[in-house]
Amino acid sequence: PFNLANQIQISGGEICENIAGSHGGGVSADFTSGTDTASKFSITGGKIHHNTAETDGAGVYIQNCKTVEIGPDLEVSYNVGKGYGGGIRTTSVGEVTVENINAHHNRAKSGGGLSLSAGEVLVKDCKIHDNSTRQYGNSSYSGGASLYGTRKLEVQKGEFWLNGAYYGGGLGIGAGTAGQTIIGKEVYIHDNKANDGGGLRIDTVGKLTLNGRIENNSATHGGGIKVKTTSSEINFADVLVQNNKASGYGGGVFIDSGTASKIYIEDQARIITNTGGYGGGIALFTGYETVSY
Secondary structure: OEOOOOEEEEEOOEEEOOEEOOOOOOEEEEOOOOOOOEEEEEEEOOEEEOOEEOOOOOOEEEEEEEEEEEOOOEEEEOOEEOOEOOOEEEEEEEEEEEEOEEEEOOEOOEOOOEEEEEEEEEEEEEEEEOOEOHHHHHHOEOOOEEEEEEEEEEEEEEEEEOOEOOEOOOEEEEEOOOOEEEEEEEEEEEOOEOOEOOOEEEOOOOEEEEEEEEEOOEEOEOOOEEEOOOOOEEEEEEEEEEOOEEEEEOOOEEEOOOOOEEEEEOOOOEEEOOEEEEOOOEEEOOOEEEEEO
16 A cells, blocks of 8 residues: 555556455555655546455545545446445545546445545536445445535535445435535436435435435435434525435435434425325425425
């Protein structure tokens, strides 16, 4: 692994068919020696594919770094791991930006395509598709991407489709109880599958503003969206939740039981033509204050 450097950049090239007995099948940037951490680590361009790891980050694993920049023009595909992040895994990172990458056909137990954990996470203009965690059954999470920002999480633009998991087929998101989360107007989440939260699963967030399009996803509960969270404020803003299906609760949205949370459905929000066993548009359990305006 890389270690004890101030700045490292990988640009272009091809990293493929490598095997790691632990993490980082293709690249392991593990800055854990002594008290040092890297100032900046970046990967731009090229292809990272067909790597395997026994644990996390089959394509790329990055730990203990202040700033991480991934992309643009990077393809991450056909990497297979048994832990977090089939394509890319970041952990103990200050800020991570992932821009204009194509992550597809990766597999892991959580975060088939991406598993990003940092103080601040920004994902923009990415294509995340055909990733899966389903091979791990009811222990599988976030088929396309798992995003966790303790202070701020933002998905500005991008497309998540044809991903699969038990929890959160397309995307799983979370933040600290004081964190800010924004899903942008140019985010398109469609044709994903899961047991809970076909398109999107929302775990604990401080304040979430939800925009974009969530369409044609399917699940047992929460065909489009599953909200499983506490101590939160969630704003359904300029969002279209359409043509999603659930055989159980919440064809469009399933808001599971929580504590002292507020759900705002704003005037621009559209939850239409969804199908569910109980609550075609929205199924709401106790513990939430819901307001439309």
